[in-house]
Amino acid sequence: MDTSVVSESIAAHPEIFAIALLVLGFIVARLASFAVGHALASLDRRMARVTTSDTSILSPRLITLTRAFVFWLVLILAVALAARVLGVGGDTESLNDQFIRFLPQALVAFAIVVTAHLAGLLAANILVQLNDNIAADSLGPRLLHGTVVAIGLVMGLQHVGVNISFITQLLLLLVAIAGGGLMLAFALGARRHVANLLARNEVNRLQIGERIRVDNVEGAIVEIYLTAVDVATEQGVVSIPASRFAESNVLRIRAESTDDQD
Known part of the structure; x- marks a missing residue:
């Protein structure tokens, strides 16, 4: 079919094409949401076998939130495209184009954060498996998971073009404070042991x-x-x-x- 014929058909009946975009967007959003949920559930089972864990690595709430995010992101993208076809917005057409370009970047940024969350959970679980003296809910695994998630969050914000210089400095400050607190606690706990060694x-x-x-x-x-x-x-x-x-x-x-x- 000639491209000009399609363009003329859209120009003659933009509302029909907009409705078709909305319906198609809804279907794609449902399929994408289902695919993401199925992929995360399958990944959870694989990670549970790798880490020999009896509990789920990914919480059902996280999978539900991820599915909802993907569904609404695709649906909003379809609405933005339909509004562009109808010419809604007038002078805000450039803003609409920017929003359409931003949505895929936001999806990739969200995927980066979710991947960092999974990597942090896997690293924390491996740490617990390697050392029987470390509990799963202790400070070490939580700090490791939080560090990996913070790195993923910074990468996600950088992907969408957010100036992360202040956030990076803040994270470094928090890590320094946490590290200093850990060293102080270790020093206080080891004081008696060091005194015993010095009295040898x-x-x-x-x-x-x-x-x-x-x-x-x-x-x-x-x-x-x-x-x-x-x-x-x-x-x-x-x-x-x-x-x-x-x-x-x-x-x-x-x-x-x-x-x-x-």
């Missing part, structure tokens, strides 16, 4: 079987560890941290004084 020289002067008194604990040494000393008392075995030997006065009881008491 005091512990090296002791011997197994030697009788000592540290504060109100008195007894014979039964075991010497890297950061603690086990002392047998009348009540039982007491574990004394190595730092106590550097902070307190240690009395090393001689054998003859013990014999005199007997």
Whole structure:
């Protein structure tokens, strides 16, 4: 069919062509929404097999929101095309064209964010699988997932032409604050352990079987560890941290004084 004939038909009956665009857009939107939902559900099953997880990696709510986003995005694109055919808007025709060009970019940006979300979930799940001591809802997996999603969000905004310099600086600031908080918490938690390691020289002067008194604990040494000393008392075995030997006065009881008491 000649292109001029099609153009003349559209010009003669634009409302019919606009209605056809709306109907076609609705059908395509439903099909695209169904295809995206099916693809995400299939991807969820594959990721569950890879990560050996009993629960769904992708929540049903996320799949529903993604399907709704794709449906309305395609439908709005069809409405914009129909409005362009009808000549609605007058002076805003250039704005309508910009909006039509923006919608595919928004779809790609949304796909980038969803992909980052999936990659973050997969990375967090792999981290949990590699270390049995890390819980799925602990800070480490959440921080890893949030970092990957933040990177995807920045890439998505950059794709649609948003100036992300301020957002990038803000994310770097938040990461620095979070990292500083983690280092502070680690330092506070490791303070006692470091103190025990530094007091190792005091512990090296002791011997197994030697009788000592540290504060109100008195007894014979039964075991010497890297950061603690086990002392047998009348009540039982007491574990004394190595730092106590550097902070307190240690009395090393001689054998003859013990014999005199007997």
